[in-house]
Amino acid sequence: MREESTVQSFDAVGIGVGPFNLSLAALAQSAGGLTTRFFDVKPRFQWHPGLMLPEADLQVSFLKDLVTLADPTSAYSYLNFLHHKGRIYSALIANGLNSSRMEFEQYYQWVAEQLPSIRWDQSVKSVTLGDGCFEVTCESGETARTTTLALGSGKEPHLPDFAVGLRGGQVLHSSDLMQVRPATSGRRVMVVGGGQSGAEVVNYLLSDDTSLPESLTWVSSRAGFLPMDDSPFTNEWFAPSYVDHFRSLSAERRAVVLGSQRLASDGVSESLLRKIYRRLYQLDIAGGPLRHRLVANHRVADLRREGEALVVDLHDADRNRQEHCTVDVVVFCTGYRSRFPDYLEPLRERITVRADGFEVHEDYSLEWDGPSDLRIYVQSFAENSHGIADPNLSLSAWRSARILNSILGREQFRVNGATSITSWALGQD
Template sequence: MVGGGQSGAEIVNHLLADDQDLPASLTWLSSRAGFLPMDDSPFTNEWFTPSYVEYFHGLPADRRAGLLTQHRLASDGISESLLRDIYQRLYHLDMVVGAPVRHQLLAGRRVVGLSRDGGRLTAELHDEDSGRVESRTADLVVFCTGYRSSLPEFLELLRPRLVDEHGALRIRRDYSLDWDGPQELRIYVQNAAETTHGIADPNLSLAAWRSARIVNSLVGREVYRLDHFSTTVAWDRSSDHDEDPAYVTP
């Protein structure tokens, strides 16, 4: 199993669940420093609010890139309850049942090659700590390593007019692309704006708000109100003032 995120963990949990159908062995790889929990704490969830998306979009590109790295475990980690379930299940299999499954959990490993050797697969693993490359053989390899947004094939001819010097889409605040075509011909994106709108972009919790932004932009008027959101954290630096914080409402 390749991938230290929620999907990989759920498959590992499934493979270990049935005493009558256990694998002979299981190797679970994570490219991170460990099998890390998702940060679902209240203040972290402030990153998944319209106010923060607006604030994030206004930051310089290099600052946005740095913040995305810091925010990654707010969406890509493993739920703490699932981590606990897997840990307790492995302990039970080892100490109570008597190790019916040979298992290795390898952190800091990244698959850099995969080849077939007869009826088996050989995976080449790069050790992020030592720099060495090691190999593991398996009957089956499952990749749960995430995805990247890519430009749809039908837009490829327009690529030079849509991307910046780094090859990234130029995305306006209202999710329309900043391109050199006629202003009345707009192209909008959904789930392709993480670099400009933050870690919440692929998240369904803001789907209605994102759609409302796009509808308002399309028709050129406020069909849906978008100015009544507040957060516990004061993101917008332009609203900083000297009043007593005890009497200030976000």
């Protein structure tokens, strides 16, 4: 049933409520002095439900939650969540400063339930220019007027073009896995992608002796199944001081640097690689029925259906030749891509979009040719301008604080002055 049309005004309106805009909403609630509204099409907070695998762990410390690194005293911290649930000691004993992805989603949901600014089940239809404001119109008929937008609608699962039309029970993106739950027991399964999500899917498929595939082929275009670089100096790429340094580089240099840093964010946790290797070894010595092939330096070039099976064409980069593999199920762990949001189409011609994405200022506001007092901030759309940490959880609280400081026109949150062991420029003696 269509709701009765309502019009309200707010200081800021957020579109999409994933971890990043949830961080913004929580910090805004703590700061006070702002009227905010956040819209999301989902019925409740969900964090990649199709990839919520039973043994999946967070790849960063839980201190990199929604608020702590911007406001350590916030009531919306992960530690306060554990305290509220009565399991703070058992959690620390069990996990140290780590968390399972399932429990971290529960934390996100706990915070979301406390924020009156969020409206679920609200699909934003369009953003248009009104009289001195943006007008955010929902499919329900509700309209919000504001001078400040925060875009947090996230990225979309990426599939190769040749796989898009086949997506379903046999061909799926990793984000579909726990919702589609394809039949894999006793079947030939291929997992495409040598990053963390690929490793988590492989681990899941190997976890139950009673439902193992007949064969498992894991394909990576990289030189091997490579670990994430989690060393201290590499982790300084995920610190505020590095964002400022990265922004000072030319666009050409930034692209080169990002390419060289991929394993800092897209590699596999070493503990999971060891677990998979050990599991495959145990299956080998037990003489079980599973056949497995881990194939590096191969890229899936095409995919087609032949009867009930799927034929996968692969390019062997080492030998520069084509190879073929027949399977029953293919899971693409090929990441996510940003695209221009449909609801923003009325403003497309006024927003600066370059070949590598939006033009994003230091405070995460977009370059556009509209009134200067109307601002559009983006969450996780600025990797090419702000660095490798942009799509990562590590700096989400800091970025939200920086956005809120810009909106408020004052330093509500301390975002500068964090020290770094690494010097990004020699400077002058």
